[in-house]
Amino acid sequence: ETGVTQSPTHLIKTRGQQVTLRCSSQSGHNTVSWYQQALGQGPQFIFQYYREEENGRGNFPPRFSGLQFPNYSSELNVNALELDDSALYLCASSPPGQGAGELFFGEGSRLTVL
Amino acid sequence: GNSVTQMEGPVTLSEEAFLTINCTYTATGYPSLFWYVQYPGEGLQLLLKATKADDKGSNKGFEATYRKETTSFHLEKGSVQVSDSAVYFCARARMNTGFQKLVFGTGTRLLVSP
Numbered sequence: 001e002t003g004v005t006q007s008p009t010h011l012i013k014t015r016g017q018q019v020t021l022r023c024s025s026q027s028g029h030n031t032v033s034w035y036q037q038a039l040g041q042g043p044q045f046i047f048q049y050y051r052e053e054e055n056g057r058g059n060f061p062p063r064f065s066g067l068q069f070p071n072y073s074s075e076l077n078v079n080a081l082e083l084d085d086s087a088l089y090l091c092a093s094s095p096p097g098q099g100a101g102e103l104f105f106g107e108g109s110r111l112t113v114l
Numbered sequence: 115g116n117s118v119t120q121m122e123g124p125v126t127l128s129e130e131a132f133l134t135i136n137c138t139y140t141a142t143g144y145p146s147l148f149w150y151v152q153y154p155g156e157g158l159q160l161l162l163k164a165t166k167a168d169d170k171g172s173n174k175g176f177e178a179t180y181r182k183e184t185t186s187f188h189l190e191k192g193s194v195q196v197s198d199s200a201v202y203f204c205a206r207a208r209m210n211t212g213f214q215k216l217v218f219g220t221g222t223r224l225l226v227s228p
Contacts, residue, residue, distance in 0.1 A: 035216075
């Protein structure tokens with residue numbers, strides 16, 4: 001069984017640029033969540049996708065957007081990058097019928113904004 | 115508010131020592147509670163969980179009991195190993211209309227020396 005995979009693992013961008021991060025959910029998992037983990041902090045909820053639609057969002061501005069595809073994979077897009085966007089971005093998937101907490105995380109994409 | 119507070123690290127122990135990492139939460143009602151672990155270079159993994167008051171979650175020698183009286187969910191292990199060195203995150207579920215998310219503490223780094 002393949003776990004959650006994310007790409008790229010590391011990337012460097014400059015202020016004002018745009019970035020797309022990708023996530024393949026674990027087999028059979030239909031819900032995908034994205035979290036931002038700043039250095040030395042706990043993960044912060046960005047949003048969640050279910051059936052290709054965003055069904056929940058945290059306290060993040062609209063320049064953070066996402067997609068979910070029919071195969072349940074997902075993308076996180078961030079426009080107009082700011083220095084504070086530097087963080088580890090974690091994707092997590094969960095199977096049908098599971099409540100919050102039954103999350104399976106990828107290893108993350110570490111974004112550095114210069 | 116709704117938050118999770120855990121003790122600051124790093125916690126430095128010798129092998130076979132007793133471990134306690136404190137975690138308290140604030141919430142409306144009785145949310146499910148979790149401990150996640152992040153080993154170096156890896157994503158978060160669910161360590162254990164408890165879904166109602168007085169439940170005890172356990173895994174790999176770790177235990178935590180859901181205490182509604184003290185709104186706590188302290189993590190304990192009787193005898194730590196070097197391989198337990200990691201960052202430990204306490205989290206609680208937060209239910210919103212149509213979706214659920216996790217609220218994490220800031221994490222506690224555990225360093226176990228031989």
